[in-house]
Amino acid sequence: MNKNLTNSQLDRQNILNNEIALTEIRKSASIKGVIFEQELTFTKEMVADFFEVDIRTIERYISKNSDELNSNGYQLLKGKRLKLFLVELKKFFGSDINVGTKTTVLAVLNFKCFLNIGMLLVESDNSRVLRKMILDIVIDTINQKTGGATKYINQRDRSFLGAFLQEENYRREFTDVLRDYVDMDKFKYARYTDKIYQSIFKEKAKEYRAILNLKSKDRVRDTFYSEILDLVASYECGLAELLKTESEKLNRKLNNWEVDKIFKNFEELPHWKPLITSGRNKIYT
Template identity: 45%
Template sequence: MSELTTSAVARSNVLNNPYVISELETHLALGGVSFEGETAFTKSQVAQILEITERTIDNYIASNGDELIKNGYRVIKGQALKNLRLAYVDETNFADISNKAPSLGIFSFRAVLNLAMLVTESERAKFIRSKMLDMVIDVIAQKTGGNTKYINQRDSDYLLTAYSEDVYRKQFTDALKHYLEMGNTKYGIYTNKIYKAIFCENAQEYKKILDLAKKDNVRDTMYSEVLQVIGSFENGLATQMKEKSEQLGRKLTPLELDELISQAENNAFNYPHIMMARSKMASRDLAFRDALHQKLEQYIQAVPQGDFEKFLGEKSRSLQEQLSAPETLAVLKRLKDR
């Protein structure tokens, strides 16, 4: 819970999740008034909700204004202020807005939640933070059937990406077989070296972080963007291994393949894709799986709203549902017949 008060990324991962926000608005029932298509709260109301003073709110606006504005805090005046006064013309709320004030700061529901995540002086804010975290867990569990291990597969791009990556994987293992002078341990060793080049972990480290069983296939749990980078890496290495082996007239040594991997990892063309894969893995696993990749901690960013739509929204489907869809089967058949 304390992380919400100290981490902008943690706060954004709640506020960017529209399903959590919708559930919280229903369950917390904080009041407010409907204004310009959303629920609005005055500073006085927010002070009562969080059991703090308006001066305290002013202090948080001064120190965290950009974040609060991004999440719906704004100052209105002119016709907008007149319209808000009309919205409050009931006996209970009208006195909340002075007729003499030339402008007024108002909070959206998201901005109220944002402030509740920042305020450390209030037991009420602490209670709301606790409800937020419970709701995050409940919503993700509800949307994923209680298991986030394969949440990556709910992405509509996953199935076709995984199919393509299998093709590149086969090309790479064939290249290891034909062009690398090493025993059968080479398949596991060089799979791990590719993983470490792309996301800094070997398969065993990855499994431990995601609490996967020994029999679990790590690639079945990877996001489509990560699989695309792995596939590109494997495809490029397979091509380079063949060319270099034919040029030398012999199989490559492990040191020679290590050099190719190092060159690929540091290649300027690959760099943006590798950085993207690290960020996607680190950020999404923290938000959706509550899994921290310590070696990727510097790449963690707030998960955008589009990702919540991708993995939890109405268009997201389990792999079983995708496999039963006629349009998906038609695409897979075309790929198979190529």
């Protein structure tokens, strides 16, 4: 992962999509804002004040990065929602806030979008401090999940951090789809995780653990190089979409036979062959 988040939208998004990382960042940062619709919310003026820049600087970043920021929680409030927000805004600031009664549209950012601005902004010392804190928290979070710093040689790979976060996000999407669209008991999570590993390595997770002499508390995916994590993430992302689409087409949950058929057709797609060959060579050498 690039240590300068200002340069990489992929690295920014990998962090912003990770709920565990976001929760830890919010707890550590202790940034106060307006609670609106159960979310921490900020006006552009509040964001400008926090980062100690002119509001025109914030507006310039919003205009330049509109697609990214819109997808991460930037929105315009109007009508009833605006009125409700203004009530909460006045509660938050008390008599120190002066919002015109003729305001019909107001731009707001949730906490995720607030962090997004902080990852982009180069004119602010506060944004640089925030970016360093974000990266420190993300690294600490991953170390806690993997049992310590650089436990396996793969974790010294400079691409590992970004790939790990990305795979965590796709893993969550995959398990959510199994939960919502596949009619099997909890065994389905282990079964189809195993099938992914078998497809890539020709080894089940249990056999792979034995090859690497992993202890019971060690997670298989913590041993993967970034290229392998990307490959596993591609499997999880692609399968999740196919399972969801087929279930919605049939208007019911899928049974194990249907899931197995989809999986077989998916893994036989020719574009996987060079990626799988490269992955096997990487992990067994």
